[in-house]
Amino acid sequence: MNTPDCCLTIVFPKSLEENLIDLLLLHPDLAGGFTTLNVEGHGSGATYRTVFEQVRGRTHHVQMQIVLARSDADTLLAHMKAELPNREIAYWITPVMEFGRFA
Numbered sequence: 816m817n818t819p820d821c822c823l824t825i826v827f828p829k830s831l832e833e834n835l836i837d838l839l840l841l842h843p844d845l846a847g848g849f850t851t852l853n854v855e856g857h858g859s860g861a862t863y864r865t866v867f868e869q870v871r872g873r874t875h876h877v878q879m880q881i882v883l884a885r886s887d888a889d890t891l892l893a894h895m896k897a898e899l900p901n902r903e904i905a906y907w908i909t910p911v912m913e914f915g916r917f918a
Contacts, residue, residue: 817884
């Protein structure tokens with residue numbers, strides 16, 4: 816496994832959560848672990864799936880964070896884009912200055 820130097824953050828509709836998790840589990844060499852959080856999406860690009868979301872002005876989404884090497888992030892993104900092409904999936908990559916465990 817390469818040295819983790821970035822964090823890949825992916826935000827997607829809750830309905831795609833199992834598909835993305837399944838895809839990650841197929842590539843443990845690229846993403847040995849990840850974190851998911853329930854979040855709400857706001858903005859003009861939001862797709863409202865229910866009247867409730869439309870009235871509230873925000874959508875239910877999941878945010879996934881994966882700390883990994885940049886080359887692995889690029890490879891993983893290529894797999895994801897090929898398997899799950901969807902305009903509602905957003906991502907960004909940020910640098911990680913340090914990653915470790917307390918023990």
